[in-house]
Amino acid sequence: MTITELLRRQHESFRRTLRAMRDSLKKDGTEGHAGLDRSLRHLLPLLAAHEEVEHDLLFPALSSSEKPVSGEVLDYFDKEHETVHHHIGELLESLQAPEARLRRLVATSDFIAVLEEHLEQEERTLFPLVEEILPLDAQERLGEAGRAQTAEAFEHAYGGTPS
Ligand SMILES: [Fe+2]
C-alpha cells in the first residue's frame, strides 16, 4: 500500500466518524452528548497517529526528495493541523458542560467543517503532489512505515489492531 492509499483510507474512516458525530448532534440531551463523547474517544487517537505519519514520515520525504517541496507548503499543512487541534480543544471544553447545548452544537459543527475541509484539501493538493514527485517504491516504503506506526499507536490507544 502506498502512503497516499493509507492516508486516504484513514480519511475515509474519519469521515465515517464525522457522520456519526453529525447524527449525534440531531439527538438532544444525554444521548447526543454520550454519542459525541464516544466518537471523539474513537477519533482522537487515530487522528493523532495520522497526523504523526504526515508530519514525521511524509513531510521529511517531501522536503528531501529530488524535487523538494518548499518548507512554506509543509508549514501550511502543519498550521492546518494546529487549527484542527484548536477546534478539538473547543469541542472538548464544550463537552465538559453538558447543559450548554448551543455551545456544543457550534463547537461540533465547526470542528466537523474544519476537519472535512482539511481532508479534502490534502486530497486535492498534497496527495497528488506526493504521487507526482516521489518514486513509487518510496511511496510504498512510506506506506508500510506509516501502517506500522499507526498500528503501534492503535495498539497503545485501544489494545488491539485497526479494523
Ligand atoms: Fe493532515
Ligand SMILES: [Fe+2]
Ligand atoms: Fe490527512
